[in-house]
Amino acid sequence: MRIGELAKLSGLAPSRIRFYEASGLIKSVTRKANGYRDYAPEAAAMLQLITGAQAAGFSLDEIRQLLPMNANGWQHEALLGALKRKVEEIEVVQQRLAQNKAQLLRVIDGIEGKPEGVACADNAQLLLNRLQDEREKAVH
Structure with a gap:
């Protein structure tokens, strides 16, 4: 053809x-x-x-x-090994994406749930501090 x-x-x-x-x-x-x-x-x-x-x-x-x-x-063994490695790589990416999604959802909740009387800039700083605390806890 x-x-x-x-x-x-x-x-x-x-x-x-x-x-x-x-x-x-x-x-x-x-x-x-x-x-x-x-x-x-x-x-x-x-x-x-x-x-x-x-x-x-x-x-x-x-x-x-x-x-x-x-x-x-x-080459069945090489093919099977490569496929399994790719699945593992995909699972790592999926975990990272799930963590990123969860963090974004927490930020959205923090913005939408801004306490009355708190300025946006102050609320943003509170959110950043909370995210930093979460990262430090995850590392330790």
């Missing part, structure tokens, strides 16, 4: 497909006599794997190391 058809099928720009080819992520294809690239049907599946892996947080170098050179070349 030509690159335009592969682009439409994969949802990727032809330039992105050529980039993946130049980067060694998909097999280089020979050009026909008319100069057109002719991609095998499995190129669409490989592009789907690549974009899915990128969406999951894998770098192009990580993807390159994990992709097989042929359909029978999957």
